[in-house]
Amino acid sequence: MANKLIVSLSPHVHSGDSVQKNMYWVCIALIPALLCSFISFGVGAIITTAISVAACVFFEWAINKFMLKNPKCTVCDGSAILTGILLAFNMPSNIQPWIIIVGALFAIGVVKMTFGGLGCNLFNPALAGRAFLLISFPVDMTTWPNPGQGFGTYLDAETGATPLALAKQLFKTTGAQHEEALRQITSLEWSDMFFGNRGGCLGEVCAAALILGLIILLVKKVITWHIPVSIIATVAVLSSILYVSNPTAYASAPVELLSGGLFLGAIFMATDYVTSPMSPKGQLVYGVAIGVLTVIIRTYGAYPEGMSFAILIMNAFVPLINNKFKPKRFGEVPAKK
């Protein structure tokens, strides 16, 4: 026979799924939230995201080429682009460009590439980048622009308190300050918070757009429901319990759910493949633990927002969760009548 046959082991067909497809679908699912952010905060949202993506891609490319001397293009898998978008989504839209670049260097250079690149990092690079910036530049990272100042708004944006900061005041202060916070928090419009008409990080403000992103991810089977649903449900239940126990000291469940980075974190950050558990049971445990930690940090901690720290803490527990919570083996499911 003229041409030799290829011999390999089964299976001989493949689903056609790829790393790139998954990464790009997550990026697509983030576009609605980016558009909403543009509407709320103006062109600053787009500029910040663009700088962050460019910096992340550049650092991954440079480290891969000049430090690791790896001839393969690891930027092509799309994970650096995604990290860039998510890092930007976790910052105020009026932040200085050099701070973004420092964050990107930490996220890609320290958290991702030093551990071995894609698939090997222990912590979510974008979140670790945000945590690094929050600790290093607490003022810049927590002066949030007010929404609705026109599409040209960037570094010149007026800033104000976010609903979560009000919730913190509600719990930590007394007297006139407490009364003021209570008045403001009860006057918050549910629809404003749901559709992104509030202050906050650039990607987190529009819950409606983030939920649309969740639907895209679920339909395209990029993620399963376990992690986002368990986080959101846990926070809803716990904050409801706290609110019912003392409505003047705690924010209500809708405020807790819609006011911070909960949806962004639950849908896009906690579901990061590399840093989340492998079995459905493990994913539920991880989600519930993130929910509990978020409520604890938000209510009793020093920072108004606890989502990113909760996820980072649970990232560290993922190997343990994987060891402890195995998928249900065939033969363990009881007979059904």
Place this chain on the structure above:
Amino acid sequence: MKTFRIGGVHPAENKLSANQPIKVAELPKVAVYPMGQHIGAPAKCIVAKGDKVKVGTMIAEAGGFVSAPIFSGVSGTVLKVDTVIDASGYAKPAVYITVEGDEWEPTIDRSEALVTLKDKPELTPEDIVNKIKAAGVVGMGGACFPTHVKLCPPPGAKPEWVIINAVECEPYLTADHRLMLEKADEILVGVDLLMKGGKVTKGFIGIEENKPDAIALLTEKCKANYPNIEVVPLKTKYPQGGEKQLIDAVVARQVPAPPAIPVNVGAIVQNVGTAYAVYEAVMKNKPLFERIVTVTGKSLKQPSNFLTRMGTPMSQLIDACGGLPEDTGKVIGGGPMMGKALVNIEVPICKGSSGVLIMNNKEARRGEPLPCIRCAKCVGACPMGLEPYLLATCSGKQMWEKVEAEEITSCIECGSCQFTCPSNRPMLDLIRMGKQTVMGIIRARQAAAAPKK
């Protein structure tokens, strides 16, 4: 609609030959019969060079209880007893027969008339099992486990149902589908015989919903004549044709981890092709020497289904479909999910050859593996509830104790993990190596623990 409860994937079906009626393949010039065509001990050759054989003459006897005799599918003279590279890729002892004419053993009933159990009420379960054993019938789905062994359960196990595997979940293959459409009555008699032989009163036929014509035909015939046999339509999902998955889908019971076998939960599973072979063996006195083979592939001129005498080289069937296309990259014995890539196309059709699949150069190549991104899609796809990413990584690092503790021996090698992996990781290659090593370790441990004689 019913289906199995853990994991599963949906490969493109590509049933190109579903509408092609079964054609009778031409006789080969030389037929080749490897001695190991089934699970268990290889058969022992009982012919020598120069012997004359007829169609249906036994050329090798069973090599033990878990074994099966082999019959000639052609008439002629034994050319030599030598070795041949079969579909497994290994050289095996084999009988070569030069074909002369087409003379059948006179004991075989060659009439088309349907014989049912009502015509032969005197058949006892023992008669049926003995005839199946004597005719060399093995599982026709591809695993080739001797059929009579499944009908003789170990002490303590009580079969409750015969479940017929008519799922044909492998993409491309249509041999079982065509058989059901063209030999429905014979298949149902075969199921009846298997039920009587296994001493059970209830039979199920599991068919995936992508074969609605077969479901309709068999349901109608069961309603008319076989009230004890129920056709169960199943939601199309791979690997539903896996024995354990089929039992879970049809009767919602799960066979525990090895060493438990299906009959421990009350099920005897037989392929639909086996049911037909049982009919022919018991009612027509016809040993197993021919079968339906699907020859298919997107690049092939005319994908077809053939009634093929065993021993026929695959190249002859490919020629009958328009010849091997220029850009062929891979020829697979069986389906694309679990079939074996062949080293050459002169491999003979054996008892387990359900199909021949041609893939072009592009289809034949695997994608480049990327790092595992821990997306957990393999965990979601595994029909045995295992963690393929972990088994593959630990097998690669030769952590045998770890993979044994993670139940690597439960793996059915269906390939769902590797099929679904976005990073194109060669998971099943590594898991197979790990599984074989661990099974060797377990056997060695059992041998060491066994009382010394």
